[in-house]
Amino acid sequence: MWLDPVVEEVRKRRQELMAEYDYDPKKILQAIKKEEEKHADRLVSLNKKPKKAYKRKSTISKSIDSSE
Secondary structure (H helix, E strand, O other): OOOOHHHHHHHHHHHHHHHHOOOOHHHHHHHHHHHHHHOHHHOOOOOOOOOOOOOOOOOHHHHHHHOO
16 A cells, blocks of 8 residues: 555654643644634634625716717
């Protein structure tokens, strides 16, 4: 079976991080939250609605009417 070196590296790092936080999900989540706070400017919020795009009024009908 072929092993992907990138996948193996990710799995190894995951195990290291889990061991660092004693395999405790609460500790891992706290660490993730701390990292999010440190890099808040890099995060994307999915809760915010995008601004509505500016809708330009058409001037085509005006130019047709004025040419008569």
